[in-house]
Amino acid sequence: MNAPRLMRFLLLALVAGMPFGLQAQELIHSEKSLYRQVLVYEDGETRCMCFTVRCSKGRQTCLYVKNPDQLALGYSELMLSSLYLEPKPKSILIVGLGGGVLPRTLSQLVPDAKIDVVEIDPAVTRVAEKYFLFKQSPNLKVSEVDGRVFVKRAGREKKTYDIIMLDAFDHEYIPEHLLTQEFLEEVKPLMHPGSVLAANTFSGSGLYDYESVTYQKVFGEFYNLKTANRVILARIGGLPTLAQITENTSLFESALAKYRMTADDVIPLFNKRVDWDPKARVLTDQYSPANLLNSR
């Protein structure tokens, strides 16, 4: 690790690890929606969207005010590394907008791709547009609807996507109907051979084993990228080898520099090891106590 990279790493670690309450954190926007309170905090360098006061239960999205393209939360890089499995997506579905960092970055990286975003809460979309530089365009549209309902409808319309990203959970509350075998089985027909699924999930809670066996049941083997978050990367028709993935990284290396993302950070995280209890119970519509399990 060279010196600037090390500096950056330390800075990220500092930002990620610092309890926000200790910084001069200023509330710059707050609005109540049908679902929650949407809060925007700024501390001079970073601006974050949170659903709990002083971001006590984690941040939905952050950006560096002076360099908004730079990815501020580590999991964004993990989600974007789905591009290494499918480097030329023409259509992308993202369930869960947050501050819109993923769709914003993707629409710059693959400008010809059609991106559908599903966000149930219009207040989140509003705040993303006003404070997080998110913009809708003919190629990037947000649907205000429940993720599961959107997926069911898309299935009826026989839509398919090259990349599907599931990013609808926060630390405080998991929509339990978006974490069941039946849901994933409704997502699967929206994919064709070669389509990639990237799911942002939990790495350290009592939910880990349950969630892992549920994804495995529907998608088989997957790459399991773990940091503070855990991102699952699955592909219809089998996973590419690490060599193929590494080869694909060269397609993006220069483009990603702008976002301060490099494959060298992500590639070492790729592994398929089963580090969960394979006997854990699969989550289904009939059995989905995700929030009770997550709090364990």
Add this chain to the structure above:
Amino acid sequence: MYSIVLYLVAGWSGFFVMGVELLGGRLLAPYFGSSIYVWGALITIFMLALSIGYLAGGRLSIHSPSLKRLGIILILAALTVSPMLLFGTGMLDSVSTAIEDPRFGSLIGSAVLFFIPTTISGMVSPYAIRLLVDDRATSGRNAGHLFFVSTFGSAAGTILTSFYLVLWLEVNQILITMIVISLALGLVACLIPKNRRDE
């Protein structure tokens, strides 16, 4: 024995209604989400059904009321929940295809699945009060006891279902267990010998 069974029926009926309501939220979520709209629709249907059930139960208690008939009400409420086990998902699938708006979709879906059993469950409390009341002087106290037991049962059904049962069992397993308990308790009520209160 007579009043113990009577209170048990009322308390269990309260448990049953709230258990079904919470599990109803689970059944609706894959089709309409789990937003405040969906819970609002579900609670509206339950409240509406209960209110009509109170009217019907009061009316029914006028003619030869008996613990046996109360037991039959409990059994009927349980039996009318059971189609949910077989046809619930298919039914919700067609409703959600026909009605895209999550508010009215979940309202219609809840009405079809829950209106009848909840109306029948609503008949239990006024009917049970009729069986308890001896005279005007104690009628308020009897009604108070009965409301206490049935609403306490509702509280128990709410917390047990949402905190524990969904962690241990599948939705349909919980429903089947509750249906079996209702049938058993209803049968007991039918078999209890007549009391002086049965006029």
